[in-house]
Amino acid sequence: MFNRTCLLRLLLGASIGCATLNIDAQTVSKTFTNQSLKTVLNEIETQTGMSVIYKTDEVNESKKVTITLTNASVTDALSKVLDSNLTWEIRDKMIVISRKNQSSSAKKVTVKGKILDSQNMPVIGASVIEKGTSNGTITDFDGNFTFTASENSVLEVSYVGYKSQQLAVVGGKELSIVLKEDTEVLDEVVVVGYGVQKKKLLTGATVQVKGEDLQKLNTVSPMGALQSQTPGVNIVKTSGMPGEGYKVSVRGIGTIGNSSPLYVVDGVTVGNIDNLNPADIQSIDILKDAASAAIYGARAANGVVLVTTKQGAKGKATINYDGYIGIQRMVNTVRPLNAQEYVEIMNEATEGTLNFEDFVPNWDAIQDGTWKGTNWFEEATNNNAPVKNHSLGIQGGTEMSRYSIGLAYTSHEGVYGKPAVPKMERYNARINTEHVLIKNNSKSWREFEFLIY
Incomplete structure (x- = not known):
């Protein structure tokens, strides 16, 4: 933790040091004839290399300006082109323009102090702003800050990964501010990048399909439902026999060997997901680009299919039933010769x-x-071949234990093959439980997770 913090601060400090400009050396030379104020400010940005920042509701960008500037300093140029009700200040590489505070007659005091973290180390680059204004500064290499603020105003102190603080302005006294780490924000960053279960690359080429969208299509296999909802993924059933699997290729075939993607169900690698019950699935994410190899290695060369099953939730037990019954029939068949x-x-x-x-x-x-x-085609046809599915889900739990249970039965007959009709029957059982083993001072360690498929 110490080395990582020091490295971050050194990098921030280096960027702050590099941003320092010699303001007196920046000049502007150009003639403007009936040009908009926005055009003039853009030219000041171009010639000085500084960014001009303002609110469009405070600065009249369309105001016409006619002026000749010859080696004019930034301060002189701004004094000539801006209205009298505007003020500005230069912070590093930024020119901040704002409307003059009506209460500018309020007494100004010098505010100074030092910002530290929980390990008593200086925080470099922390933001210290007078609340409700753009007046503020950032801390230096030693965590110190100094600027002028209105008496009886409020300071806002913030830094990435730490909880923001507000405190009253105290003139003539050096403030010592200790920032506390925002553990919730830090945990979110870790989960999004390399989470224990989610493991998704949000910036890569991904496709996500929700579980409810899969259930609406009433398919025997989740891969059958994905066929119409995953651009860039080619899904073809290997055979018309009931229960047969699918051949999946992500972004085409790039090898003469096995081109199947990597399947991961709740963080566990599996061979395929053909036999999963669609009603048990919370979401399916398909990682299509090479960036997924950063997490899963060479196994992800053909893409990754991430399956998240339904999880338990705190509250009373809820029971869900999902079922459908349908028939299959051939239409528009070719009539053979009699x-x-x-x-x-x-x-x-x-x-x-x-x-x-x-x-x-x-x-x-x-x-x-x-x-x-x-007519042998007609003799072999199993007209009105039935297909049915019954799914039962139970979810619930407490603060210490959560559970999700899924039971399903699927039956699927083929439309060809009489008198020996091909038939697939499948029974699914899923138990997903999560238990808190230790809970102390609002901190819990969920070390025990039990999954059965």
């Missing part, structure tokens, strides 16, 4: 050299049209 039409085609192909009467039974019935033959 026996009579098949004979005509074969006669044309063989120029009538085949004698069907010698080897075709019921030849007379075929010739007079009383028997059309057997």
Whole structure:
């Protein structure tokens, strides 16, 4: 912690030191004829290398200005082009323009002090601002600050990763301010970058699909629902048989070997997610760019599919049921030739050299049209093939223990294959519990998490 803090402060200090300009050496030379004030200020920025900052509701940008500036200092140039109700001050590489405070007649006092952290180390670059104004400064290498503020005003002290503080202005007395770390903010930063369970790259090429969107499509497998909701991801079912898996490629195929992505369910690597119950899924995130390899290594070369299942929540137990029943039926099928039409085609192909009467039974019935033959496509079709799913979810918990339980049954018959109809039956059971083992002074360690799929 000590080394990391010192390094951060050195870097900030270096940037502050590099930003210092010799203001007296900055001059402006140009003639403006009926130009807007915004144009003049932009030119001052260009020639001096400083940024001009102001509020558009306080400064009339469209005001017309006609003036000739010859080697004019920044102070002289601003005095000539700005209205009398405006004031400005120069802070490092910034020119801050603001409206004069109506209470400018209030007594001004010099405020100085030092800002330290919990380890009694100086905080470099902390912001100290007079509340409600743009008047303020930042601390130097030793954590010291000095500036002029209105008497009886309030100071706001802030720094990244620390809790902000407010205190009354005290003139003639050096302030000693100790900033406390904001642990909640620090924890959020860690979770977003390299969280224990989330592990998502928010700045990369990602696709996220919510669990409720998967359930709306009523598919047997979550991959089937993803087919219509994941641009840049090619999902193809390997077979029409019920229960068969999917071939997935993210951003195309870039290898002659295994091109399947890495599947991670609640932080655990798995082979695929074809057999997961869609009702148990909270969200699916697909990491598509090479940046995901920074977390998962070479295994993420073909992309990463992150699955987060439903978690328990504090409160009374809630029971959810999700179910659907449907039928599958082939439409717009191709009608095959009947026996009579098949004979005509074969006669044309063989120029009538085949004698069907010698080897075709019921030849007379075929010739007079009383028997059309057997439509084997129709005989093998399982019309109105049923597909159904029943899911039951139970969630609840207390401050010390939370749980989420999911049970599901899925049945899926194929539309072809009679009389031996292909059928898939699947039973899913999921238990996700989280327990607090130690709780002391509002700090808890959740060291025990129990998952069963």
